[in-house]
Amino acid sequence: MKNIILLGAPGAGKGTQAAFIKEKYGVPHISTGDILRRNIADGTPLGLKAKSYIDAGALVPDDVVIGLVEDRLAQSDCNGGYILDGFPRTVAQAEALDRVARIDVAINVDVPFDVIVDRLSGRRVCACGETYHISTLGGDETCRKCGKPLYIRDDDKPETVLRRLEVYRQQTAPLANYYEAQGKLRNIEATGSREEIFADIEKVLDDLH
Numbered sequence: 001m002k003n004i005i006l007l008g009a010p011g012a013g014k015g016t017q018a019a020f021i022k023e024k025y026g027v028p029h030i031s032t033g034d035i036l037r038r039n040i041a042d043g044t045p046l047g048l049k050a051k052s053y054i055d056a057g058a059l060v061p062d063d064v065v066i067g068l069v070e071d072r073l074a075q076s077d078c079n080g081g082y083i084l085d086g087f088p089r090t091v092a093q094a095e096a097l098d099r100v101a102r103i104d105v106a107i108n109v110d111v112p113f114d115v116i117v118d119r120l121s122g123r124r125v126c127a128c129g130e131t132y133h134i135s136t137l138g139g140d141e142t143c144r145k146c147g148k149p150l151y152i153r154d155d156d157k158p159e160t161v162l163r164r165l166e167v168y169r170q171q172t173a174p175l176a177n178y179y180e181a182q183g184k185l186r187n188i189e190a191t192g193s194r195e196e197i198f199a200d201i202e203k204v205l206d207d208l209h
């Protein structure tokens, strides 16, 4: 398997597609957002540092995130490939990644603004890591995997979502050009169903072999 980056705006569906890729291809899903949220929940020094940035919809400083990704990629389960979800998010992060890894493809999950707002305003998550959309829950807001009650992420509040989208536009969207220049960018139009989008991603990944 290959070393994959999932690019895309907040709420574009990166985490949803990463879960599908992980299941089919058996590679680890490395989400910097999930790692940071776990550290916040555990009250670690990293979590304490990250919390104020995440709650404000801002990016956690590059040196913090680069260090944690470098540590994660050094683990042996990454030897057979991996999916990076939410990293890199700045050109400085992409350059740091290029110094320690060989990326095969950057898949840009492309969704219009109004669809993103709907996806984020309806998102429900579970402490076990599962993610849902309210439209698929039929009024039962408990996790289908572990039965715990679902909740709304703190940074999915409307005012924080707008800030995250602006940060994305300014700091992360330019990464499409960065990977285009390397010949590694693949754009996926991601307004369809989860399964339709994954079928397009599978074509990209299967073409790499």
Ligand code: AP5
Pocket (backbone or CB within 6 Å): 008, 009, 010, 011, 012, 013, 014, 015, 016, 017, 031, 032, 033, 034, 036, 053, 054, 055, 057, 058, 059, 060, 061, 062, 065, 085, 086, 087, 088, 089, 093, 119, 120, 122, 123, 124, 131, 132, 133, 134, 155, 164, 190, 191, 192, 193, 194, 195, 197
């Ligand atoms: P992070 O957790 O990475 O958040 P994000 O990039 O904003 O992405 P999301 O998790 O919000 O969305 P997603 O694209 O994964 O969508 P999902 O699949 O859940 O980061 C959070 C924060 O951490 C950042 O703001 C920052 O502060 C910090 N951080 C993280 N990484 C960092 C870094 N590298 N540098 C600095 N700071 C960093 O889907 C969304 C919803 O839509 C769900 O409800 C889902 O069920 C639904 N959905 C998905 N696909 C479909 C579909 N096809 N049709 C209908 N609904 C769908």
